[in-house]
Amino acid sequence: MGAAAGRRCDTGRTRQLRQVWKAAPGRQARLGRGGSVAETRTGDAALEGLLERLRSAHGRLDGLRPAVEAGAPWPLAERFGTEPEAHWGPPEVLAHVAEMLPFWLGEAERVLDAPVEPAPFGRTATDQLRIATIERDRTLPIGELFDRIDSDIARYERRLPQLTEVQAARRGLHPTRGEVTVTEAIERFVVSHLEEHVEQLAAALAEGDGPSGATPDGGRR
Secondary structure, three states: OOHHHHHHHHHHHHHHHHHHHHHOHHHOOOOOOOOOOOOOOEOOHHHHHHHHHHHHHHHHHHHHHHHHHHHOOOOOOOOOOOOOOOOOOHHHHHHHHHHHHHHHHHHHHHHHHOOOOOEEOOOOOOOHHHHHHHHHHOOOOHHHHHHHHHHHHHHHHHHHHHOEHHHHOOEEEEOOOEEEEHHHHHHHHHHHHHHHHHHHHHHHHHHOOOOOOOOHHHHOO
16 A cells, blocks of 8 residues: 555545544543543433423522511521521522532532542531531621522532433431432432522512521421
8 A cells, every 4th residue: 555545545544434433422431530531421311300400490499589688677586406496598598609609519529539449528507617607607798608508509500411321320327317319419419409409599589588488498407
């Protein structure tokens, strides 16, 4: 084979490889913890559904923002810890949502990065840092809390589509709920959690006088 013919052959193979690569971006292998060369698909259908629910809950929360801001300053709840009779108003609900969103994203990353499974992660309602953060941040301006929530939802919107099926199936060990996958953790501690607090905030607005009759945190932490 002459040099010119060899170059034409190489060019043809290169073109074919480029076409295959461009035609199937979702089949490009990704390396790292929680993945392998054999892992050929990016994205997870269950997480896509959760992301849609997260966006929907965020939209409902954003729809409440004008009324919440118009009602400020809201009275602070006398009890907002773990007591069954404790009731939260808008300051406590928003302070908690603003701190729990980055917390649970970080805990998901902890599971993804762990060298072994199931990886210990999470917290319980008695976590003192959780309670202290709510106590501190409930005195922030309402607009600041909404803005923090917006920023953290955007982080989920960027991160969740990046996870592969193998990564989404990584297992963590929660102190009370036991062994759960990353997908299950996102559903329980983030999506359902946010949906419950949006309803709680709507109930507080309906009452119009501060703390709602809802039990804090819906058991999600």
